Amino acid sequence: MLPRYLELELSRHVLRNIARFRLRALTLRVETGCWQIHNRFCDKCDLHDIQDEKHVLFLCPCLEMCYLRGRFEEQFADCTGRTYIGDTGAFYFDNIGAEDVKLFFLKQTYKLFLFLSETMDTFCLAGSVQQAQQSTHLAEGLNPL
Numbered sequence: 217m218l219p220r221y222l223e224l225e226l227s228r229h230v231l232r233n234i235a236r237f238r239l240r241a242l243t244l245r246v247e248t249g250c251w252q253i254h255n256r257f258c259d260k261c262d263l264h265d266i267q268d269e270k271h272v273l274f275l276c277p278c279l280e281m282c283y284l285r286g287r288f289e290e291q292f293a294d295c296t297g298r299t300y301i302g303d304t305g306a307f308y309f310d311n312i313g314a315e316d317v318k319l320f321f322l323k324q325t326y327k328l329f330l331f332l333s334e335t336m337d338t339f340c341l342a343g344s345v346q347q348a349q350q351s352t353h354l355a356e357g358l359n360p361l
């Protein structure tokens with residue numbers, strides 16, 4: 217059976233980001249991912265957390281990710297413990313359980329995949345600006361939201 221993300225109408229760019237994300241999630245913190253290239257700690261915030269999926273998706277308080285979470289707020293409807301940044305709608309989590317992370321990935325909705333893709337863009341842009349721009353031009357079949 218195909219992974220569900222291959223059945224949804226997602227742009228090539230989004231599909232590639234999700235594939236990269238899945239690959240990253242399945243490998244054991246290898247240093248070849250697009251994050252963790254320089255060191256294992258998040259370079260977007262001051263938490264000195266390992267920059268893994270959980271940190272990036274839920275805990276990282278950098279503004280870019282907080283605003284991104286705000287735009288995809290409904291994806292976090294089941295997760296408690298949000299800290300909002302003023303009244304902007306942007307938020308991060310102080311802590312998140314392994315179970316919440318698991319359930320989050322089980323959703324496999326169109327919006328969740330877009331969120332993962334934009335997360336990859338946010339964190340990986342520095343190393344692959346050219347590539348990202350190229351694939352934006354090539355994006356096809358994606359409805360504007």
Ligand SMILES: [Zn+2]
Binds near residue numbers: 263
């Ligand atoms: Zn961070």
